Amino acid sequence: GDGEKFGLGRTATPDEVAAWDIDVRPDGKGLPEGHGTVAEGEVLFTDNCAACHGDFGEGVGRWPVLAGGQGTLKDDRPEKTVGSYWPYLSTVYDYVRRAMPFGNARSMTNDEVYALTAYILYLNDIVTDEDFELSKENFTSIHLPNEANFIEDGRAEEPFNERKAEPCMSNCKDSAVEITMRARILDVTPGRANDDEGAGAGSVD
Amino acid sequence: GDGEKFGLGRTATPDEVAAWDIDVRPDGKGLPEGHGTVAEGEVLFTDNCAACHGDFGEGVGRWPVLAGGQGTLKDDRPEKTVGSYWPYLSTVYDYVRRAMPFGNARSMTNDEVYALTAYILYLNDIVTDEDFELSKENFTSIHLPNEANFIEDGRAEEPFNERKAEPCMSNCKDSAVEITMRARILDVTPGRANDDEGAGAGSVD
Amino acid sequence: AAAFGGAAFSGAAGAGESDPLITEVQDWNRYLGAGVQAAPYGVPSAHEAHVVRRDVEWLTASTESSVNFTPLHALDGIITPNGLCFERHHGGVADIAPADHRLMINGLVDKPLVFTMADLMRFPRENRVYFLECAANSGMEWRGAQLNGCQYTHGMVHCVMYTGVPLKTLLDEAGIKTNGKWVLAEGADAAGMTRSIPMEKALDDCLVAFKMNGEALRPEQGYPLRLCVPGWEGNMWVKWLRRLEVGDEPWQQREETSKYTDLLANGKARRFTWVMDPKSVITSPSPQMPIAHGKGPLVVSGLAWSGNGRIKRVDVSIDGGRNWTTARIDGPSFSKALHRFYLDIDWDGSDLLLQSRALDEHGFYQPTKNALRAERGENSIYHNNSIQTWHVKEDGTVENVEVS
Amino acid sequence: AAAFGGAAFSGAAGAGESDPLITEVQDWNRYLGAGVQAAPYGVPSAHEAHVVRRDVEWLTASTESSVNFTPLHALDGIITPNGLCFERHHGGVADIAPADHRLMINGLVDKPLVFTMADLMRFPRENRVYFLECAANSGMEWRGAQLNGCQYTHGMVHCVMYTGVPLKTLLDEAGIKTNGKWVLAEGADAAGMTRSIPMEKALDDCLVAFKMNGEALRPEQGYPLRLCVPGWEGNMWVKWLRRLEVGDEPWQQREETSKYTDLLANGKARRFTWVMDPKSVITSPSPQMPIAHGKGPLVVSGLAWSGNGRIKRVDVSIDGGRNWTTARIDGPSFSKALHRFYLDIDWDGSDLLLQSRALDEHGFYQPTKNALRAERGENSIYHNNSIQTWHVKEDGTVENVEVS
Ligand code: HEC
Ligand code: HEC
Ligand SMILES: [Ca+2]
Ligand SMILES: [Ca+2]
Ligand SMILES: [Ca+2]
Ligand SMILES: [Ca+2]
Ligand SMILES: [Ca+2]
Ligand SMILES: [Ca+2]
Ligand SMILES: [Co+2]
Ligand SMILES: [Co+2]
Incomplete structure (x- = not known):
């Protein structure tokens, strides 16, 4: 680093870095010391997580589903869970520690997060033994089933992105254009008269 | 006018134009039929205007002064009134009719505005007879004393606006610069501790 | 036909009649309005109370992990007022x-x-x-x-x-x-x-x-x-x-x-699909901004943007994508910023299938919905930059539709 | 010396000590904040309550015929938020x-x-x-x-x-x-x-x-x-x-x-003095924006504008106008719009007499206060585009002054 220096800010202390540097990577970088079993995780999950995510990670109401859905990724309505979709276990540890339980983040100890992560593996049939203990040591030996299905951004190679031709300007379709679908039919627009028609479909993430 | 036409809007009716086209120019264009005397104006002024502008147009508190101030335009604190400053009487008629009394605009009849205008002339010693009647007919014969002292924008000819030279960049002053005046001394900034030091000077128009 | 403008706005005097809003002195022309400092930090007119961010309640389980939406239909230019930026x-x-x-x-x-x-x-x-x-x-x-x-x-x-x-x-x-x-x-x-x-x-x-x-x-x-x-x-x-x-x-x-x-x-x-592709939408007319004024001059207005840089061109179609006319981009053209476009047309009062198509300075343009689906299916959630169609009906109402 | 920044902002841990704002989990990192739609039309943070338009009560007889002022000192860039535009x-x-x-x-x-x-x-x-x-x-x-x-x-x-x-x-x-x-x-x-x-x-x-x-x-x-x-x-x-x-x-x-x-x-x-002459002002540091951080890097920032067109250059002086340095104009340069300028200096902690001087594309620039008064006297009320001086004192406080 030999960019310009202004001499602003101050050196971060080791304690400060430790307090905030809690991210965990797939290669295990950032994992803290600790361990926890599926059985311990089950208790913790029931007490702290199940109200939203369901006893079996099936999700209550619109709260996120955490388990199941394997084999659904090509379906009309895929169910994307840790077991069916997530590529890396490190993300579970990292995310639960930083953001869960929703509304009381940063309240679980490192051991508790190991136990919860183990239990989420168990709910997804990735480990099957209730006595299984997840720890810093064995963590990177666990691989999630869908890891191989993540690919790089391929948008530049899509036909309409190849920039071979200027887009068509006239007589671009052989026959007159027909309407094939109307939002009115499944009108879920808030604040309209027929709001009680019920909820629409889709999610923002 | 042969610019592009969109065919938008509609023709204004004569009544509509009459309702809004109340402006008056120095050449008398826009003056309505009507008339009013100084004496009538005095009564109207006392009832509708004097609470703010004072019985003699001298201004109550910070409300505008309408009379006096002749010969003060070169003073440290000029008093700019209809008599001392305004170039055209038409402006008095136009403005009183459109905007006065403050808080109840458009409430005076055309005759009343003639009378009030006559009275403001009287307060400024431009007419001296209480029986003087101002009317559409004699209006343009009255000239205000300061008319000749309005000149065109001369800023382009000011030395610093002549663009003869690039502004000086270094050693632009012979000696070190001295502070000659501080705002602190007459601190009138609102919301500061010494707000009770009293009001400052100047106006925004 | 265009006389007196849209019914929604007009005081509705007949031909040749005078409008009392003009011939009678209105309160705001007579009595004083609010003084300065009535609101040290100012707020929009009460008549604009409908121009707000809105959410879609069924979409999320809680408002704390949720989203609301910028009222694009009611805005113009390229700057979003801070109070209306989606959350x-x-x-x-x-x-x-x-x-x-x-x-x-x-x-x-x-x-x-x-x-x-x-x-x-x-x-x-x-x-x-x-x-x-x-x-x-x-x-x-x-x-x-x-x-x-x-x-x-x-x-x-x-x-x-x-x-x-x-x-x-x-x-x-x-x-x-x-x-x-x-x-x-x-x-x-x-x-x-x-x-x-x-x-x-x-x-x-x-x-x-x-x-x-x-x-x-x-x-x-x-x-x-x-x-x-x-x-x-x-x-x-x-x-x-x-x-x-x-x-x-x-x-x-x-x-x-x-x-x-x-x-x-x-x-x-x-993964790591970071760039936002070229995209555009017609903000007016649109379902929340029906045409209230009948046939004649109509301003078709919208927004275009691309994560690749500047927008080079926006084309607008009124026949569902068969024929396109290049719109006028107006106002600043900053890289990776919204661009405002207009197409000023003379509406004959018949049905329209309105579309817009953005083209960026690197030659990328928007695909049709079907072209995008052909590549990706329907489960991507993200990066839907396909061409939007609005169906403008003879009565001026507008619907979100898809076309062949 | 610059460590930990200005006292007004700093949590004030000593050298080598850890800041509890970092080592302890703060409420906003733990508990949920307000959800979307808490304010359908958003408003500034309560911590910004001081950034408002202000009036000067003694100036006018009534608030209905009066004025208030944009808090330029607290703003940056060239866009004024609508709620802060002076009235x-x-x-x-x-x-x-x-x-x-x-x-x-x-x-x-x-x-x-x-x-x-x-x-x-x-x-x-x-x-x-x-x-x-x-x-x-x-x-x-x-x-x-x-x-x-x-x-x-x-x-x-x-x-x-x-x-x-x-x-x-x-x-x-x-x-x-x-x-x-x-x-x-x-x-x-x-x-x-x-x-x-x-x-x-x-x-x-x-x-x-x-x-x-x-x-x-x-x-x-x-x-x-x-x-x-x-x-x-x-x-x-x-x-x-x-x-x-x-x-x-x-x-x-x-x-x-x-x-x-x-x-x-x-x-x-x-009469008919319509054009607004080239003008500028340093918005920070300024009397309402004292320097709280002591010597070292200091951002001098301000606004320049001209009714004639674009601003070509802004010069800044720290010695009351004896010597000038050309500032950096940053952000869009639109004709007849505000321009934002910066001069990034290393403040040695001594007194400054800060001035800025705008030069527009037509070659017009700002006169000194005395040059303007020599031409016009002191009774013009309008069109005062003369060079403003701020006295920055060793303690970082700033005063509006005039200089020889
Ligand atoms: C009050 C409801 C609630 C509770 C309790 C809760 N969660 Fe969550 N959880 C959520 C919400 C909401 C999200 C999504 C947050 C977002 O949108 O960013 C989430 C997301 C997750 C995710 C990521 C889901 C995905 O598909 O991306 C995991 C894993 C998770 N929670 C685990 C847990 C665990 C473990 C606990 C208990 C320690 C817990 N949650 C407690 C509401 C809850
Ligand atoms: C409630 C207070 C009030 C009353 C009553 C009032 N005025 Fe005024 N008058 C004002 C104010 C305030 C202004 C300046 C308005 C502005 O800033 O634009 C003003 C301005 C004027 C001016 C222009 C002064 C100048 O120097 O530009 C004239 C002339 C005038 N008034 C005449 C009248 C007459 C005639 C009446 C009665 C019919 C009247 N006013 C009643 C408050 C009042
Ligand atoms: Ca790290
Ligand atoms: Ca069990
Ligand atoms: Ca509905
Ligand atoms: Ca006229
Ligand atoms: Ca008398
Ligand atoms: Ca004070
Ligand atoms: Co992406
Ligand atoms: Co002027």
Whole structure:
């Protein structure tokens, strides 16, 4: 680093870095010391997580589903869970520690997060033994089933992105254009008269 | 006018134009039929205007002064009134009719505005007879004393606006610069501790 | 026919009759209105109470992890007023006093640093206009026309002028080690939001911003500090920014694995799909902005943007994409900012199938909905930049439709 | 010395000590904040409550004919948020429902016309960024340094992006007769505000605007319709615009005779002084923005503008005008808009006499206060574009001063 220096800010202390540097990577970088079993995780999950995510990670109401859905990724309505979709276990540890339980983040100890992560593996049939203990040591030996299905951004190679031709300007379709679908039919627009028609479909993430 | 036409809007009716086209120019264009005397104006002024502008147009508190101030335009604190400053009487008629009394605009009849205008002339010693009647007919014969002292924008000819030279960049002053005046001394900034030091000077128009 | 304008607005006098709104002195022309300082921080007219952000309640389980939408249909130009910039939170709006905020830089740097807000105000600043679009904008339309209004179909975008310090300046201050290839940006909110950003982008045009449209960031936009990642998906623009870690690998955080990856029809999922593709939408007429004035002159207006740079051209079709006319882009054309376009037409009063198609300076343009689906299926959620169709009916009402 | 930044912001841990704001989990990192839609139309953080328009009570007899000031010291960039644009009214804020508003064109035209707001929305629109400065801005400083803060000395200026219809388009619709040389613009407020505008300007760049910064005009800025007269004094930008009359002579209205004429020392008064001269002010440091961080890197920032066009250059002096350094103009440079400049210096902690001097693209620059007074005296009220001096003291406090 030999960019310009202004001499602003101050050196971060080791304690400060430790307090905030809690991210965990797939290669295990950032994992803290600790361990926890599926059985311990089950208790913790029931007490702290199940109200939203369901006893079996099936999700209550619109709260996120955490388990199941394997084999659904090509379906009309895929169910994307840790077991069916997530590529890396490190993300579970990292995310639960930083953001869960929703509304009381940063309240679980490192051991508790190991136990919860183990239990989420168990709910997804990735480990099957209730006595299984997840720890810093064995963590990177666990691989999630869908890891191989993540690919790089391929948008530049899509036909309409190849920039071979200027887009068509006239007589671009052989026959007159027909309407094939109307939002009115499944009108879920808030604040309209027929709001009680019920909820629409889709999610923002 | 042969610019592009969109065919938008509609023709204004004569009544509509009459309702809004109340402006008056120095050449008398826009003056309505009507008339009013100084004496009538005095009564109207006392009832509708004097609470703010004072019985003699001298201004109550910070409300505008309408009379006096002749010969003060070169003073440290000029008093700019209809008599001392305004170039055209038409402006008095136009403005009183459109905007006065403050808080109840458009409430005076055309005759009343003639009378009030006559009275403001009287307060400024431009007419001296209480029986003087101002009317559409004699209006343009009255000239205000300061008319000749309005000149065109001369800023382009000011030395610093002549663009003869690039502004000086270094050693632009012979000696070190001295502070000659501080705002602190007459601190009138609102919301500061010494707000009770009293009001400052100047106006925004 | 155009006389007196739209019924919704008009005082409705007949031909040749005088309008009493003109011939009678109105209250606002006679009595004093509110004085200065009635609102030291001003607010819109009560007559504009309908111009607000709106959410879609069924979409999320809680308002703290949710989204609302910019009322694009009611806006013009390219600047979004701060109070109308859509919100997207994952743990609600963090309420942070600037004096209590810290920014840390750690990881593969010569010297880990902590900055106060006051420290950050001492670095050289820059001002830049950028759009911010959520990758999930139009995500609810993948399976077909669903929501009736561009506020809902396209309202997860806004565009403001930011003031801040280039991210490069701050990274240089800490000193990037030669193996530093990625930057993790982290928020101070209850979601502890994190995203991995490749170093090339971090050093290119990212900005650590503290002001938007001249004033302090709004709380819901990350007050007191947010990262700007121009042209890239909004989730990366970490709000309440508190930490930047330099590393040699991406972190594979939850928002770049579970979320913000694009599931294709074949079950594969694209990751690190950062750039927001060229996109446009006609904001008026649109379902929330029907035509009230009948046939004759009609202003067709919309927005176009591209994460690749400037918009070069916007074409508009009134026949569902058979024929296109190039629209007029008006106002500033900044790279990675919204562009405003207009097509001024003489409406004959018949049905229209209105579409717009943005073309950016690198030659990328918007695909049709069907072309996009043919490549990706319907499960991608993110990066739906396909061409939107509005059906304008003879009565001037407008519907969100799909066409053959 | 710069460690931990300004005392006003810092959590004040000693050297080597850890900051509990970092080592302890803070509430905003743990508990959920407000959800979306907490404010459908968003407002600034409560921590920014001091950033508001302010008035000077002794200045006027009533708030309905009065002024307040933009908090320039707290802003950055070139866009003024709508809620902070200074107010100037002559009869209070007219409250007009858009459906009740009419615009009439009469006088020397082929056909007198009445438009509804809906009619106006059907003409081709344009988007442009302009500053608006009251001719009386800095008017209270003619007789010497008086008010301690750039909000008060220079705060009667703002800069927004307008959307509207060129005035020329509307005049063409009515058809200007060949002897039409002037346009009277009239407001619908209780002041019935009127100004005469020469036809050349009316046909050049005037805009009849209905939006500012993307949304509807604010009530205090003329909702639903205002005239923009770019580069010319703010009073001409008639708010609540209801009528345009074409004539062959100027009208000599009250605001162009009694007011907005510039009394010189010799008793003569200039009239029709429309253009706002090149001007600038350092917004930080300034009396309301003292330096809290001690010596070292210091961002000197300010605004410059000219009614003639673009700003070409801004020079900054730290020694009261003896020596000048050219500042960096950052962000967009639009004609007749605010320009943001910065000078990044290393402050040695000693007294400064800070000045800025704007130079526009036509070669016009700001005079010193004394040069201006030598030409005009002290009674002009309007058009004070002279160079402002701030005295920065060793303790970082700043005062409005005048220098030799
Ligand atoms: C009050 C409701 C609630 C509770 C209790 C809760 N969660 Fe969550 N959880 C959520 C919400 C809401 C999200 C999504 C947040 C977002 O949108 O960013 C989530 C997301 C998750 C995710 C990521 C899901 C995905 O598909 O990306 C995991 C894993 C998770 N929670 C685990 C847990 C665990 C473990 C606990 C208990 C320690 C817990 N949650 C407690 C509401 C809850
Ligand atoms: C409630 C207070 C009030 C009353 C009553 C009032 N005025 Fe005024 N008058 C004002 C104010 C305030 C102004 C300046 C308005 C502005 O700033 O635009 C003013 C301005 C004027 C001016 C222009 C002064 C100048 O120097 O530009 C004239 C002339 C005038 N008034 C005449 C009248 C007459 C005639 C009446 C009665 C019919 C009247 N006023 C009643 C408050 C009042
Ligand atoms: Ca780390
Ligand atoms: Ca069990
Ligand atoms: Ca509905
Ligand atoms: Ca007239
Ligand atoms: Ca008498
Ligand atoms: Ca004071
Ligand atoms: Co993406
Ligand atoms: Co002037």
